[in-house]
Amino acid sequence: MDEALIPRLRAIVGDRGILTGEDVRARSCDPFRAVPPLGPVIVRPADTGEVAAVVTLCATQSQRIVTHGGRTGVAGGAYAGPEEVVVSLERMSRIEEVCGVSQLAVVEAGVTIEALQSHVAEQGLFYPVDLGSKGSATIGGTIATNAGGNRVLRWGMTRQNLLGLEAVLPDGTVVCAMNRLVKNNTGYDLKHLFVGSEGTLGIVTRAVVRLVPAPASQAVAFVSVASQDGLLALLGRARRLSTLSAFEVMWPDYYELVAESGTGRRPVEPGRAAYVLIEAMGYNERLDQQVFDEFLSEAYDVGLIMEGVTAASKKQIAELWRVREAAEVIVREMSPFVSFDISVDVRKVEAFVARAKDLLNEAYPMVRTVTFGHLGDNNIHIGAHVGRDTVAQEHRVESLVFRALREFDGAITAEHGIGQLKRGFLPEHKSAGEMTAMRRIRDALDPGRLLNHEVLF
Amino acid sequence: MDEALIPRLRAIVGDRGILTGEDVRARSCDPFRAVPPLGPVIVRPADTGEVAAVVTLCATQSQRIVTHGGRTGVAGGAYAGPEEVVVSLERMSRIEEVCGVSQLAVVEAGVTIEALQSHVAEQGLFYPVDLGSKGSATIGGTIATNAGGNRVLRWGMTRQNLLGLEAVLPDGTVVCAMNRLVKNNTGYDLKHLFVGSEGTLGIVTRAVVRLVPAPASQAVAFVSVASQDGLLALLGRARRLSTLSAFEVMWPDYYELVAESGTGRRPVEPGRAAYVLIEAMGYNERLDQQVFDEFLSEAYDVGLIMEGVTAASKKQIAELWRVREAAEVIVREMSPFVSFDISVDVRKVEAFVARAKDLLNEAYPMVRTVTFGHLGDNNIHIGAHVGRDTVAQEHRVESLVFRALREFDGAITAEHGIGQLKRGFLPEHKSAGEMTAMRRIRDALDPGRLLNHEVLF
Numbered sequence: 083m084d085e086a087l088i089p090r091l092r093a094i095v096g097d098r099g100i101l102t103g104e105d106v107r108a109r110s111c112d113p114f115r116a117v118p119p120l121g122p123v124i125v126r127p128a129d130t131g132e133v134a135a136v137v138t139l140c141a142t143q144s145q146r147i148v149t150h151g152g153r154t155g156v157a158g159g160a161y162a163g164p165e166e167v168v169v170s171l172e173r174m175s176r177i178e179e180v181c182g183v184s185q186l187a188v189v190e191a192g193v194t195i196e197a198l199q200s201h202v203a204e205q206g207l208f209y210p211v212d213l214g215s216k217g218s219a220t221i222g223g224t225i226a227t228n229a230g231g232n233r234v235l236r237w238g239m240t241r242q243n244l245l246g247l248e249a250v251l252p253d254g255t256v257v258c259a260m261n262r263l264v265k266n267n268t269g270y271d272l273k274h275l276f277v278g279s280e281g282t283l284g285i286v287t288r289a290v291v292r293l294v295p296a297p298a299s300q301a302v303a304f305v306s307v308a309s310q311d312g313l314l315a316l317l318g319r320a321r322r323l324s325t326l327s328a329f330e331v332m333w334p335d336y337y338e339l340v341a342e343s344g345t346g347r348r349p350v351e352p353g354r355a356a357y358v359l360i361e362a363m364g365y366n367e368r369l370d371q372q373v374f375d376e377f378l379s380e381a382y383d384v385g386l387i388m389e390g391v392t393a394a395s396k397k398q399i400a401e402l403w404r405v406r407e408a409a410e411v412i413v414r415e416m417s418p419f420v421s422f423d424i425s426v427d428v429r430k431v432e433a434f435v436a437r438a439k440d441l442l443n444e445a446y447p448m449v450r451t452v453t454f455g456h457l458g459d460n461n462i463h464i465g466a467h468v469g470r471d472t473v474a475q476e477h478r479v480e481s482l483v484f485r486a487l488r489e490f491d492g493a494i495t496a497e498h499g500i501g502q503l504k505r506g507f508l509p510e511h512k513s514a515g516e517m518t519a520m521r522r523i524r525d526a527l528d529p530g531r532l533l534n535h536e537v538l539f
Numbered sequence: 540m541d542e543a544l545i546p547r548l549r550a551i552v553g554d555r556g557i558l559t560g561e562d563v564r565a566r567s568c569d570p571f572r573a574v575p576p577l578g579p580v581i582v583r584p585a586d587t588g589e590v591a592a593v594v595t596l597c598a599t600q601s602q603r604i605v606t607h608g609g610r611t612g613v614a615g616g617a618y619a620g621p622e623e624v625v626v627s628l629e630r631m632s633r634i635e636e637v638c639g640v641s642q643l644a645v646v647e648a649g650v651t652i653e654a655l656q657s658h659v660a661e662q663g664l665f666y667p668v669d670l671g672s673k674g675s676a677t678i679g680g681t682i683a684t685n686a687g688g689n690r691v692l693r694w695g696m697t698r699q700n701l702l703g704l705e706a707v708l709p710d711g712t713v714v715c716a717m718n719r720l721v722k723n724n725t726g727y728d729l730k731h732l733f734v735g736s737e738g739t740l741g742i743v744t745r746a747v748v749r750l751v752p753a754p755a756s757q758a759v760a761f762v763s764v765a766s767q768d769g770l771l772a773l774l775g776r777a778r779r780l781s782t783l784s785a786f787e788v789m790w791p792d793y794y795e796l797v798a799e800s801g802t803g804r805r806p807v808e809p810g811r812a813a814y815v816l817i818e819a820m821g822y823n824e825r826l827d828q829q830v831f832d833e834f835l836s837e838a839y840d841v842g843l844i845m846e847g848v849t850a851a852s853k854k855q856i857a858e859l860w861r862v863r864e865a866a867e868v869i870v871r872e873m874s875p876f877v878s879f880d881i882s883v884d885v886r887k888v889e890a891f892v893a894r895a896k897d898l899l900n901e902a903y904p905m906v907r908t909v910t911f912g913h914l915g916d917n918n919i920h921i922g923a924h925v926g927r928d929t930v931a932q933e934h935r936v937e938s939l940v941f942r943a944l945r946e947f948d949g950a951i952t953a954e955h956g957i958g959q960l961k962r963g964f965l966p967e968h969k970s971a972g973e974m975t976a977m978r979r980i981r982d983a984l985d986p987g988r989l990l991n992h993e994v995l996f
Contacts, residue, residue: 183771183886185778228724239722241731242699257972263882264916265696265953267685267735268968269995270977274698274731278724295779314640321642322752322822324781365779366830373826425720429640459721496722511725515714519984520727526983527976538726 083121083165087143091125091167094135099126099173106168111153111160113215119148119162126173130248130256130287136169137285138254146535149281151223152194154215156421157501159227159280159537166535169285171222177201178288185293186245186262191222191286198291207293210237214407222286228278230497235458236327236363239497241277243292249276249284252528262290275523280499281534283527297363299325301374302399305381305390306354310432313356316386317428317457323377325362325370329458330406332357333435336452339415340408347405350389358457359406412452412465418472419452420479422464424487425496428457435462438486442466445482446475461496480507487511502536509539540578540622544600548582548624551592556583556630563625568610568617570672576605576619583630587705587713587744593626594742595711603992606738608680609651611672613880614958616684616737616994623992626742628679634658635745642750643702643719648679648743655748664750667694671864679743685735687954692915693784693820696954698734700749706733706741709985719747732980737956738991740984754820756782758831759856762838762847763811767889770813773843774885774914780834782819782827786915787863789814790892793909796872797865804862807846815914816863869909869922875929876909877936879921881944882953885914892919895943899923902939903932918953937964944968959993966996 092100101124109124111117127133140147148162150170162168174190177198181187182205189198195216198209213219213231223229225247230239237243246261249272259272276284307313313331320326332340337357341348350357360378364370381387393399412419426434435453442449446468455462464483468475484494484507494504494511509517520539524531549557558581566581568574584590597604605619607627619625631647634655638644639662646655652673655666670676670688680686682704687696694700703718716729733741764770770788777786789797794814798805807814817835821827838844850856869876883891892910899906903925912919921940925932941951941964951961951968966974977996981988 181886183775184884228728230722230724234722238699241728242695251972251976255972255975257976258970259973261950262884262948263950263953265687265691265882265913265918266950267687267952267954267956268950269735269957269965269973270980271685271698271731271735272973272976274728274734275976275980277731278726278728295775298779318640318752322755324821324823324827364781366781366833369826369830369833370781373823376823376826425722427641427719429638456722461722491719493718493720493723493725495724496720497724499724500726508726513715515708515712516716516726516729518712519708519714519729519732522983523727523732523980526979 083145083167084143085122087145088123090139091123091136094139095125095127095132099128099132101126111162112158113154113156117161119168120164121162121166121168124168124170126170128173130250133169133250133285133287134254134256137250137252140167141253141530141532144530144532146532148534149285151191151220151226152215152218154219155223155227155499155501157495157499158503159499159501159534161502161536163536171220171287174287180205180207182207184262186290187293188260188288188290189221190288191220193221195219195221195224202293203296206296208296209243209291210294211240211243221289221291225277225286225289226279226281227499230461232456233327234456235329237294241274244273244277244289245292246290247273247276247286248288249286251284252530252533257284260288260290280501280537282524282538284533295365297365299364299367299370300399301362301371302393302402303360303378303390304349304357304402304405305360305387306350306357307386308388309355312386313358314428316358316381319377319381319386320360323362323373325364325373327363328359328361329456330359331455331457332406333453336454339452340405340411343411343415345411347408349391349402349405354388359402406454416450416452416465416467419465419467420472420476422483423496423498424462424464425460425493426462426487426490428460430490431457431462434486434490434492437489438464438483441482441486442468442479445478500538505536505538540602540624541600542579544602545580547596548580548593551596552582552584552589556585556589558583568619569615570611570613574618576625577621578619578623578625581625581627583627585630587707590626590707590742590744591711591713594707594709597624598710598987598989601987601989603989605991606742608648608677608683609672609675611676612680612684612956612958614952614956615960616956616958616991618959618993620993628677628744631744637662637664639664641719644748644750645717645745646678646748647745648677650678652676652678652681659750660753663753665753666700666748667751668697668700678746678748682734682743682746683736683738684956687918689913690784691913692786694751698731701730701734701746702749703747704730704733704743705745706743708741709987709990714741717745717747737958737994739981739995741990752822754822756821756824756827757856758819758828759850759859760817760835760847761806761814761859761862762817763807763814763845764843765845766812769843770815771885773815773838776834776838776843777817780819780830782821782830784820785816785818786913787816788912788914789863790910793911796909797862797868800868800872802868804865806848806859806862811845816859863911873907873909873922873924876922876924877929877933879940880953880955881919881921882917882950883919883944883947885917887947888914888919891943891947891949894946895921895940898939898943899925899936902935941968957995962993962995
């Protein structure tokens with residue numbers, strides 16, 4: 083990029099708003115590896131006006147911009163090339179308002195999920211988008227990627243928890259759509275255009291998010307089932323829990339690895355078709371538990387559950403969740419691996435998993451996999467290790483799994499997004515009409531392709 | 540319009556697909572009045588291919604199109620001028636698939652809500668968008684308008700119950716985005732662009748809708764409260780019911796009219812600050828009722844409820860709902876009236892209602908109003924009668940109420956939409972940036988403004 087722009091950017095955001103040199107190279111655009119921005123400058127505006135001024139200046143210079151939130155995305159959406167200016171929202175981290183009566187919070191885009199959750203907890207409220215990376219992930223970043231997490235089944239993804247937003251378009255126009263109303267049918271609901279657009283249509287600067295009363299009850303069970311049909315029947319019954327908040331399935335390849343890892347995570351015997359962590363959250367501790375227990379015992383009585391344990395304390399709840407969140411075991415036992423975040427219709431999951439593993443086995447007879455996911459919302463994670471050169475094989479491994487996915491009408495990313503890393507696969511998985519419509523919208527809002535140029539398509 | 544186009548349209552859709560003459564004039568574009576389409580032809584394609592061919596032909600001739608679903612919209616979105624071709628989706632009414640395991644249905648746009656609900660009920664499933672006009676309202680029309688209804692509090696508006704759709708763009712391009720997955724972050728989620736766009740961006744031809752298990756329990760109470768603060772406190776407590784499905788508030792002007800109408804609708808004594816119908820739906824009949832009863836008795840014990848009755852049978856549930864749905868009493872006692880479908884932050888509702896009534900009173904000392912609505916989702920309905928010439932005064936009455944609304948950051952339509960009838964008010968109620976973004980999107984997809992030309996902006 084033209085470094086003559088830097089003093090002009092500094093004039094907008096001040097000294098605190100500019101990082102250069104070592105401060106840039108010390109950052110990473112990837113949560114797992116050191117991938118510094120390759121350009122000379124990171125711009126950190128302090129408010130929407132500064133964002134708009136920075137974007138306007140860049141637009142007049144045809145200067146490309148990559149936007150940074152918490153840089154926890156794993157799809158390369160934050161990667162920035164040598165010709166790109168990074169705009170980071172990190173200084174815009176004010177929680178402007180929390181209202182318990184209206185059940186909403188007004189925040190700047192740089193607020194982290196965890197900061198928001200802690201803040202609203204003081205008023206007995208909860209922001210239901212709940213991610214592993216919530217300590218770093220920001221509201222703006224999770225809007226741009228439509229982040230999901232563990233409680234989508236109950237409260238939805240980021241999209242469903244957003245009432246309004248403010249965004250700066252690629253030409254510097256500020257779109258203030260800070261709606262606070264659940265029902266508002268006055269024209270296009272513009273926030274949905276920005277949600278999941280991965281920063282290609284504008285920079286989200288502020289948001290109004292929906293809050294829910296903090297749950298007062300949490301019931302968790304860990305069970306095993308005898309067959310895939312039984313698993314789907316159990317899911318069908320679980321959907322009749324008004325309090326259902328998670329239905330997390332672990333395949334034998336995952337559970338056996340964790341159960342035999344010597345880390346004490348073995349709530350039920352291995353050797354079954356699948357393992358499920360079922361969670362319910364509500365507001366009437368005694369009766370919610372009773373509803374949950376009735377569901378479990380009925381499922382057991384009709385033979386859907388082979389073996390099961392129910393958590394009797396917060397500590398046991400945490401222990402059962404640790405079985406499902408055994409990332410460090412997988413890292414220790416399976417590294418390096420290619421990881422997948424995919425979506426398949428629940429009816430087709432088993433056939434898809436079998437087909438994907440067949441394709442991998444054919445190409446890599448020594449392949450090892452772990453398979454698990456949020457089955458209640460179609461989301462399966464697969465980790466595949468194909469030997470010491472797994473990293474070099476990544477593209478081929480992905481191609482095989484995505485080929486199976488296409489046969490079963492799945493989605494190549496359920497929640498992580500396309501970013502730069504999955505971009506090459508997108509056109510094969512979208513219809514021609516979808517690609518046309520997406521291009522027209524992007525061209526209309528960003529004719530110069532200045533924002534997140536390498537992202538999506 | 541150029542009538543030479545009619546034979547060319549007939550060549551695409553066949554004789555059954557064309558209505559002319561009396562068949563056109565006998566229709567109405569408005570559910571309450573006779574407002575026939577003013578053009579010479581209604582085109583009724585039988586499938587997506589025919590829709591695309593019709594739209595393509597019209598595009599090449601710069602021929603404007605107005606799309607018809609069930610014609611139940613009250614904002615004039617279906618009104619068609621002399622130069623416009625009407626495209627009706629009425630022959631596209633197939634239910635292609637219902638899947639209980641995946642909890643979804645695949646339908647053509649012309650299916651009515653009621654037909655879908657009846658069909659899926661056979662499998663123990665429920666489509667949760669539940670409207671008074673469901674016998675005529677179609678899936679396509681409710682997508683175009685993002686219809687709401689009585690159970691938004693629990694299951695959301697149409698937007699939240701839609702997984703995918705297929706739409707024909709104004710140039711005839713078919714966008715097939717028939718996603719079936721809860722989680723799918725592969726690019727822009729295009730369905731959200733069409734939801735609530737009121738037919739200005741494309742013609743929705745098919746959809747994948749989300750289904751839920753048919754509720755097995757329904758508990759309803761009708762209560763009175765002593766103050767607005769008490770009303771909000773009661774709402775706060777009701778939000779902690781995981782099964783809450785409706786929180787319908789009636790102001791004294793509404794309740795007293797209905798209670799004194801001689802129609803036997805008087806479950807509690809008049810003379811209170813507000814009246815509320817509270818409903819909960821779930822899947823465990825015995826325990827759901829217990830949770831509901833505990834909520835009610837606690838609210839009573841702390842003094843939030845003045846008087847209340849609980850329905851003990853389906854019949855009593857229907858009777859309590861009849862108090863809230865006393866349209867015929869209002870029509871009989873208040874006609875003519877101007878009706879409002881507006882949204883206001885719950886914290887501001889009381890101040891807004893007072894301000895709106897003050898403004899109306901100043902202009903029309905004899906004004907009579909009824910006020911009620913889905914308070915749980917901000918949605919208030921007001922009916923205002925200002926004398927025999929109410930219809931002639933409509934615009935002035937609207938201007939007064941909308942002036943109050945602007946002072947309290949409300950929305951001029953919560954669920955009915957802008958259509959043609961509210962179009963003049965839209966720019967005053969949206970930010971400049973929102974208007975700019977909406978125009979850019981519409982221009983990008985419909986540069987000739989061929990679809991629903993007079994709608995929205």
